[in-house]
């Protein structure tokens with residue numbers, strides 16, 4: 320998952336009453352940076368990424384967090400690495416931001432193929448479009464075609480807006496520094512869709 324999604328979704332989940340952990344598994348630590356956190360070597364994603372046995376720990380660690388929290392948001396590094404495979408094993412839901420581009424959609428197909436091949440089919444894949452520019456006819460046609468082929472796409476689309484880019488400048492979730500902005504409202508809608516899929520009621524605080 321990309322940092323903008325992880326940071327905003329985790330914030331909105333916490334705001335609606337779920338006890339939430341955001342775990343930055345990307346060794347580049349962009350989500351940590353975006354929340355003014357400092358890296359902690361003891362729980363470094365680099366250690367989890369080292370080898371197959373080390374990454375088995377991820378499932379064990381997420382299991383132990385499972386009992387204490389309502390939601391665990393894992394920001395995974397890009398690419399199909401060993402760590403990603405272990406995230407797929409540990410997660411119930413995989414949020415997949417898709418830029419309307421052929422290669423991004425191809426990655427979604429590859430992911431579906433990989434999951435079918437491994438048999439880890441109890442994971443729920445929730446793709447949604449991000450970085451969308453509806454003025455581009457290519458975005459329009461790619462989105463229309465993809466929605467026909469992949470019925471599980473969430474309805475909410477996140478446009479390519481500069482408010483969202485500011486997350487790494489303000490170092491805060493968008494709904495925290497610009498709660499009334501159209502972009503924050505779209506993330507709130509995205510979160511409502513995710514909350515409906517993961518099945519628990521959204522409780523107001």
Ligand SMILES: Nc1ncnc2c1ncn2[C@@H]1O[C@H](COP(=O)(O)OP(=O)(O)OP(=O)(O)O)[C@@H](O)[C@H]1O
Nearest residue numbers: 321322323324397450477478479480483484486487
């Ligand atoms: N819809 C958007 N519109 C504008 N800027 C965005 C949007 N989504 C993300 N960004 C910005 O782009 C930068 C990269 O964020 P992104 O969410 O793509 O995460 P990432 O973790 O770098 O991606 P990946 O893990 O796939 O490499 C950040 O500065 C973020 O604020």
Ligand SMILES: [Mg+2]
Nearest residue numbers: 320321322345
């Ligand atoms: Mg990332």
